[in-house]
Amino acid sequence: MSALPGLSWRLLRGGGRRNMLGAALTAVAVAVSTALLLFAVSANLAFQGRGDREAWRNPVPAQGGAVAVQAVRTDYVREERITVVELAALSPDAPPPPGLERFPAPGEVWLSPALAELARRLPADQRAARFAGKGGGTVGDEALIHPGELVAVRGWAPDAAVFAVRDGRETDGPREGVAPTRISDFTGKPSFDAQGYQALALIASVLMVVPLLVFGGAAARLTVARRDQRLAALRLVGATGGQVVAMTAAEAVITASAGAVAGALLYGLLIPPLTRIEIGGGPWFAADLWPGVPYTLAVLAAVPLLVGLSAVVGLRRVVVSPLGVAKRETPPAMRFVRVVALLAVLAVVPALSAGTGAGVIAVVLGLAFLSINLAGPWVVGVIGRVTARTARGPARLLAGRRLVDDPRSAWRTVSGVALTGFVAGFMLLLSPTADMLGESDASRLRITVPAERAAALTGQARERLAEAGVPAGVEVTGKGEERTLVVALAGGRDAGEVQAGRGTRGASGDAQGSASGGDGGAAAAQVDAALADRARTALDGLVPGRSATSEADEDRFGLVLIGDIGTGTLVVLVVSFLVAVVSAGITAVSSVLDRRQTYALLRLAGTPLRVLDRARRAETLIPLAVMGGGSIAVGVFCALPFAVTSVNTRGLVTLLACVVLGFAGVIGAGAASAPVLRSVTENPAPRPD
Template identity: 60%
Template sequence: MRTVLELAWRLLRGGGRRGLLGSLLTLAAVAVSTGLLMFAVGANHAFGQRADADAWRHPHKAAAGKGTAIEALSTDYVRGKPITVVDLAALDGRAPVPPGMKRFPKPGETWVSPALGRMMADRPADRLAQRFPSGKAAGTLGREALIHPDELVAVIGRAPSDPAVTAQRNESEAVDATAAPERIDAYATGAVSSRAQVYQVLMIIASVLMVVPLLVFGGAAARLTVARRDQRLAALRLVGATPGQVVAITTAEAVLTAAAGALAGVALYAAAVPALTRITIAGGTWYAGDLWPGLAALAVPAAVPVLVGISAVAGLRRVVVSPLGVARRETPPHLKAVRLAAFVLLLVAFAAVSGSLGGMGKAGLVVLLAFLALAFLGINLVGPWAVALIGRIAVATARGPARLLAGRRLLDDPRSAWRTVAGVALTGFVAGFLALMNPSASALGDHPTDRLELLVPHDRSAAVSRQVQERVNGLPATVTVDRGRTDPPLPVPGRADGEEADDTVAVRVRGGADQVERARTALAGVVPGKVATTPADPDAVQAELLADLRTGALTVLAVSFLIAITSAGITGASAVLDRRQAYAMLRLAGTPLQVLDRARRQETVIPLAVMGGGSILTGLFFAAPFAAGFGVSGALTLLAFVVLGFAGILGAGALSRPLLRSVTADPAPRPD
């Protein structure tokens, strides 16, 4: 084993300047892959941490006779931003201390998050602070109580007889925003709200859209400068090296390079974490600790070199089986059309089950993720076959030397040509999939922001309206009662079927947003357990989710573009190094450098136009069953992808033009 490692190290060191450049290209590719894998794993870990931080607010009923405290949940709003209000009352001295607090809150105390504390200090008391007992904060909630640094949270201590922790609440008013009082003996640390589940599901889908192309890119990284390595290993086989020794040398060489790249990728992600914390999702930024994926921070850089080593060994079949054929540069056998048949079978299978995925719950999500991963792998499987077909057509229709050279290269080594455009082609699938995930905020409607509403039982509406009128005296407001506004009636605990629907006590406030906030504060506690909200308040939360969908889509697309352009640049430079002797011989034979460069460009652009378009259509096909809307935003996403994709590929190709000029300037063969 020691001899193998020493020989692998000698081969890495003794490959000459261009051999070193090839190794650096592999290292850079692995570093980018590792950094982005860390981002995907870290983002999933962060959403899990947020779900855990939210869980304690959702009461879980204690076993009979074991309740030590009462917990209830409601949601208030200030300028369209939600304020999570947790009411707590201790039943005895064993009441559990809430996360992020040093002790259980006393009756009349209000503990607030740092962001809410700053907002209370900055605003007049009659617009916010007076909604809470004593009108000031008794303490500040710690990190363990908060989902994100910008969250607005208030924990209010109550007496066990306080109506705020005894009155029933209509939980159907807003999902996850309201919870009726429950006797608890511990906080529901395992509970996951539906909103947190939505974000976790979306992040898992986004991870698949990012990680599968990354794995493909990482596998391609192990095959960079494949022609140079194959020739060198074939020479070792011809002088007596066994297949096992060749495999061991290749594995050691790939793992050494990949390990250095993996460590560089971890450092790259660590440096990016401070910037990533500023991305706003679900109403706030991130804690840096949430984005650091714990043990996965060690697992990812440990796994990446192993995967790269496996991928490198997988490409050795030609060397082990026929080293003489490699040395003589024989053209490998044509790819089989069974690749296309497998891809078509995948499309048919998805079409058959896609209609039922929505009703399968978590199992449907697993099936969808599996199909998305298979779609990427299917595109990557059929890609080389399609490139070879494009090469045949290009050769048959060539009317000039550049097109003929490009076609012959595509036909001779379709796998290498596919690696150059695979990144952008796979990104085309992502762009097509996300183009149909652009719901418009206009679908939420245009609800009033100056009408505060309280939903109350019919037999109490008259009394509540009088109290409301007393509270808003002196404000530019009009109080009305809408009879049985809900249709059908909302279910309320304890109400018999057939009873009248709840009435809505409405307050129309004139004078702008500041007057509305004054009215909200005046109405605090008028109906125990309920807060006055406008019809537009829940829309603000939904609009936030839609904005997060667009932010997530753009983030995934940006990451995919980073993968694609990096892949194109690195594989383009690697291809020049692999073919340097062929380029040099053509140059000696009198082929102008411009023709070689034009042939190299066509070798990339022609398959990109075909496979990129096909990938976009595949993405649209897989997203169609879950389409949330295709408007201007979706069209612009696709247009931006087409423009940036071609521009990025051409730019990446231009970066390796000086390298092409360099390898053709000195055609003498090099013993590397």
């Protein structure tokens, strides 16, 4: 160990119990930041991994010789989506698709573990009969989006009827179905849904990562006054500016490295419970939430470097004016240009829209975060001057003078909750509800059929439903080369009219029912799930390659997406709230340790301890109320270009809960640091340090 890092290590160890407590607080802050940063990185990689595993179901047409033909359709059971992949080999050396040990032979059916379990649990006439055939095996994890996904892979002969049907529509991925496609491999391309989730994950990561980086940088400034005093003394006795910088960087990196390693271990322990968070229809594989060795090492290297850089940046006064630091002179006031930077970023927000790229949105949000953090200390200084001028008692006067004297330290205490307020305000207008989709009709199943076979298929559908004991009416609607066969299940809206031959739509009517229209209402548009599954099973194979679906089936993805946005919002707020509370608690204790000599001198001068405690609370709660409300307003303003049509009541409740819990967390953190205040004022005699 070289001389300067060795001296830094000896000063760190020899600073006494309270100095080691300050180092421990920094390590804890870094550990929390590292764990949550690894979570943010892993979330993006996890969505990318899901997209890669799903890509093979969104095939790319072969440019040269094709080795197989592939089609994808969507079926439903118990209100859950089943992805059905139809395959046929065109060449004897066709490679197996992901998750399968070999290419499925004609008549073989391979099921995912969750679908196989469901087939065993449900009666055959509700699910299993749809995939009759030889058992081919189990679809492996590398072909599944999540552990509970329902996937069936069926083998066919190349001339099977299932590959002769084409719907003539351009699709964005397996959710809409994929027409028969000749392929040369199973590489595929990410679906539109996968890209959408990755974009949302990127935006969510910015909302989580920027506060983490701010918190990590602030960790380097914990107990800064104590450290600056020590370094200023070394500077005055002959240490060069470079030596002071080197010692500071070494001390910060040593502490941060220990915290970063602890944070990585903490995140490893959190992976099992994190896998239970359901996004995109199901939970996660544990491997999805581990970023891998390269990314982990990158985070473990980046976090200590960030902390070291933040510690060095704050050394200007020590290097340039060590005597001023030793004399505790108030630093010059900050300039209004900090607020100008925030206003400049906000001026860009109205130019954004829902069609703006996720990368651009992420950059603007990141700049808004950083601008709030930049303007925060200036605003705190203004608050301090107003508080001091309007004070009517010693506690508020002390609080105001403290805010003016060191607004940066006061901002570090409330910055976590203020940035959380920005997140909550941004999320308030971006939380859609299921009401946006309206009421969906689950009582009318529909299948697209060729016009020339419409009459024959209608008769076959009636026969199949009668044999299965499913009470339903059948009619054909639409014009052109393809028609829509509509099956109205008994108990659902308009079923009786269809059975009596009085269809609710004319021959040119739209096959899509609207559960919000008519006299039946939403309740009548719902049927027993078992009855609907029996009808789907009876109609399976009526038109090869097509499934019977209802309006409610097709709206389920929207419901899942709305639920996922709510889950993502909650996760982001929980992470931000955790950062805010930990930041408030650590900085509150650090602030007391930084000013222990000031507190001791005030106690020696006769200031009651309760006055000091009230002043300490006031210097936190006053700027918190102003900056918290201001950050929420800025978050709402940044969300306006992307706002949904109406405010989500649940989002508003979440916002209010976040604000209440944030204030409660800061108050609780202040109360937790009260024993430290009593400890440092027990012996008010001035210390030689």
